[in-house]
Amino acid sequence: MGKNLEIDSLDKQILSILMEDAKVPYTDIAKKLFVSGGTVHVRMKKLEEMGIVDGASLRVNYARMGYDICAFLGIYLDKSSLYDEVAVELAKIPEVVGAHYTTGLYNIFAKIICKDTEHLKEVLHDKLQKITGIQRTETFISLQESINRPIKIVESEK
Numbered sequence: 001m002g003k004n005l006e007i008d009s010l011d012k013q014i015l016s017i018l019m020e021d022a023k024v025p026y027t028d029i030a031k032k033l034f035v036s037g038g039t040v041h042v043r044m045k046k047l048e049e050m051g052i053v054d055g056a057s058l059r060v061n062y063a064r065m066g067y068d069i070c071a072f073l074g075i076y077l078d079k080s081s082l083y084d085e086v087a088v089e090l091a092k093i094p095e096v097v098g099a100h101y102t103t104g105l106y107n108i109f110a111k112i113i114c115k116d117t118e119h120l121k122e123v124l125h126d127k128l129q130k131i132t133g134i135q136r137t138e139t140f141i142s143l144q145e146s147i148n149r150p151i152k153i154v155e156s157e158k
């Protein structure tokens with residue numbers, strides 16, 4: 001972990017801009033915030049060292065690539081103590097793009113992306129249901145994603 005655990009308003013502004021669009025050049029951010037490009041670079045390096053920034057990602061429209069099914073799975077485990085072992089096995093399935101250890105009805109809530117319902121059925125039957133420790137699953141197919149955004153870390157001026 002980094003030495004400096006404090007982040008200030010400038011750090012939050014830089015993060016906020018990059019969370020909206022990670023492709024914004026540091027020089028453009030610097031101009032917008034009235035600092036040098038070097039300052040933005042140093043701040044980002046500090047945020048990475050602190051573990052606040054953990055890589056960067058690219059948002060892909062899976063449907064345009066032929067992956068038309070986004071589904072969420074509520075996974076019931078035989079025992080909640082099996083979570084770590086099951087999570088390792090879930091990570092081996094390429095279609096599983098996210099998994100969370102949760103409270104409530106399910107032990108794990110996972111997100112999967114598939115080409116079509118036949119592909120979904122194969123993933124459920126041939127991969128997920130064969131993982132030792134999974135008792136059963138409930139599948140929820142997403143019909144439309146309405147919101148996909150980062151959390152606001154900079155309060156807007158009123």
